[in-house]
Amino acid sequence: MKSSKKECYFAGAYTRLSQDDGDKAESDSIRNQKELIRNFQKSHSEIHIVEEYSDDGYSGVNFERPGFQKMITDIHEKKIDCIIVKDLSRFGRNYIETGKYIEQIFPALGVRFIAINDNYDSAEKRQPGDQIILPFKNLVNDAYSRDLSVKIRSNLNAKRQIGDYVGAFAPYGYKKAEDNKNQLTIDWPAAKVVRRIFQLRIEGKSNAVIADILNQEGIPCPYDYKRHSPDSRNFASGFHGNGEASWSFNAINRILTNEIYLGTMVQGKSTRPNYKIKKTVVIDQEKWIRVKNTHEAIISQRDFDIVQKLAGIDTRISTGEVYLFSGLVLCEKCGDTLIRRTVVRNHTRYTYYGCYDRKRTIKCKGVVIREDDLEQAVLTSIQKHIQTLLDIDKLLKHVDEMPLLKRETDALTELVASAKNELLRYQNLNESLYRDYLEGIVDQDEYLDLRNIYSTNEERLHKSIQELDRKKQQVLNKTSSYQRCIELFREFGNIQKLDRKTLVMLISHISVVSKKKIKICFTYQDEFDDMCYLIQKMKGEHEIWQG
Ligand SMILES: [Zn+2]
Missing domain, CATH: 3.40.50.1390 (Resolvase, N-terminal catalytic domain)
Structure with missing residues (x-):
């Protein structure tokens, strides 16, 4: 150079x-x-x-x-x-x-x-x-990677850990394996309840309503269940329950947010600063030790993601039942969640979403849309979006599975290999230098000087290997997130009618501009944009992907 x-x-x-x-x-x-x-x-x-x-x-x-x-x-x-x-x-x-x-x-x-x-x-x-x-x-x-760094960091962290379960009791839905106390297996009676809880949540039930349903059906809560399970010989002494005799909002919430149901071991959520301090300190989520696929999953990643997303949506509804668009429709002007209102005019009911404040006066003028118009517009947009994604999928297959990204990973692999070679060379140099010093071939000053140089280089190479590995992981994650995006929408290929679950799965949010104009942000919108961008480059054609 x-x-x-x-x-x-x-x-x-x-x-x-x-x-x-x-x-x-x-x-x-x-x-x-x-x-x-x-x-x-x-x-x-x-x-x-x-x-x-x-x-x-x-x-x-x-x-x-x-x-x-x-x-x-x-x-x-x-x-x-x-x-x-x-x-x-x-x-x-x-x-x-x-x-x-x-x-x-x-x-x-x-x-x-x-x-x-x-x-x-x-x-x-x-x-x-x-x-x-x-x-x-x-x-x-530009086009890429906003949420990647967090995922990668936890991935790397996890690799260093083995993922044995070290807790005293298996989490609800699991039991300890007969032959290995550090391994979890599914406890089906409880696992079915876990699945049901996720399903109810996705269908629009609130945590409180789910708790009511389970209590009415007489399903024992985790605390009771554990007390009667064979796993519980030491239960009385070891397990400090929350004294919850029945299902509660919190009990439901703990289940709905626990990554253990994904087959991911999450440990180290809290710690004690040192042995003198009794108080436990909650550790940042990012620092939790997560190990994937340590045991069988009870819940699919997708269902889990939807539930986390639902928790983030402000549904503002306390009755427990949600409307089709609850929490998903925002005001393009101020970003607030739109309020659903029904009015009766000439004996006909009209339902609107509009930007109102608590006193039901208009906050942003013009930001109002009829529910049936909204439903039709969203359905049509979803159908179009799916069609575009299926076309993208064909194109990507046609051009041999993302040659661009493949080129990147290949090149990075090569760089890692050459950096590792160089690292080895310095390690060998360091060793023979020490021998030379012992045999008096170099004096102490020379030895210290050279050792310093070699060590600095070793350190630099260590760092650059780590960095290259990280980048490679980024590229790999990207390809699989494209696939996830396409697969998700492919499942809804024949969609003719909207329901709550479909909406929550496919749409991040809808911004209302006016009664005639909405903007939709789909699930995996970034991935979608990236793929369009990639294809533009590959095809050198710009018209196809507009609109
Ligand atoms: Zn507004």
């Missing part, structure tokens, strides 16, 4: 902004971008900004932008030999094309390329991994 800098560069400052790409107007404004570039130039006296190119209102998905094209012309006419952008996404969001410019075209033309916030400068010395990290950054930069 070249690391030689010239004494003087004639630079073009390139800026771009597009609402379509979801750019944040404030931080990404053209003015802010220009300012950032000028500030950068101040500390680089060898760079002279001779031209500024702007594309205001042009998407980064393609390069059909007047400012960009002018810049390329100027490069060919040797007016500039350096390009400065705020970050890669300003330059382009099409990562193959962007990579081609940065990795092939610019080096061939002798153009220095600088992406300030990505810390990328083609004139600087490069680390071995840079070529891949650059396009990778392009890939993740």
Whole structure:
């Protein structure tokens, strides 16, 4: 890799902004971008900004932008030999094309390329991994990965743990295996109750209503059940129940939020700071030790996710029964949940969702929609969305299972391997250095110096291996989340009528703009957007996926 800098560069400052790409107007404004570039130039006296190119209102998905094209012309006419952008996404969001410019075209033309916030400068010395990290950054930069980091962190954490159950008693729905007290197996009578509780919740029953139902049917609550189970020999002494003689809101809630039913071992939820302090401290959810697939699941991941989502929806309904759209319809203007109202006019009942306050006066004018209109619009949108996803699925299959992502993982695997080799080399060097020192071939100062250098390198490599593994996991997670998205909607391929469960499963929320306009955010909307974006790039066609 070249690391030689010239004494003087004639630079073009390139800026771009597009609402379509979801750019944040404030931080990404053209003015802010220009300012950032000028500030950068101040500390680089060898760079002279001779031209500024702007594309205001042009998407980064393609390069059909007047400012960009002018810049390329100027490069060919040797007016500039350096390009400065705020970050890669300003330059382009099409990562193959962007990579081609940065990795092939610019080096061939002798153009220095600088992406300030990505810390990328083609004139600087490069680390071995840079070529891949650059396009990778392009890939993740914008369209991807918001919730990934949390998942990955817990995944990695979990790998270090074995996942044996160490609790004194098996959680409700499970029992300890005959042959291994650290292993859980399903306790069917209780597991069926667990499943029923999840089902009732998905159908729209509140925790309190579910508790009532179970109590009326005389189903023993976990505390009673445990007391009569064969597992409970030490029960009286060891188990400090909550004194709940019957099903309660909290008992239901504990079951509905417990990941143990997914087959995931979750331990370490609380700890004692040290042995002197009796008080237990609740640990952040993220730090809980989770190990997946340690035992058989009772609840599917999907049902579990829906229930967690329902818990987040403010249904504002205390009677226990929910309406079709309860908690799912928001005001586009203020973001509040819309209120359902029924009025009788000329002996006919009309039901509306509108933005009202508690006194039933209008909060946001014009934000009101008839329930039957809403239902029809949502049904039609879902049908269209499913059709689009099925088309996407065909296309993805057609193009051989995401070659882009495959290329990324292959490249990352290779990088990990070479980093591991290098690490091994330093470890060997360190060992033979110690031998040389013992045999008097190097003196103490030399030994300490060299050992320091080798160890620093070892540390650096350890870190970069970890980082590369993390990135690879990100890419892998992405592919499987696309599949999850497609599979979910495929199941509803023939949907003709809406019900509560379908809505909760397929829709994140609905924003009402006016009586004629709604916006729908679907489940896995990010994945959907990503796939559309990927396909745009692969096909080079933009029309198909609009609308
Ligand atoms: Zn409002």
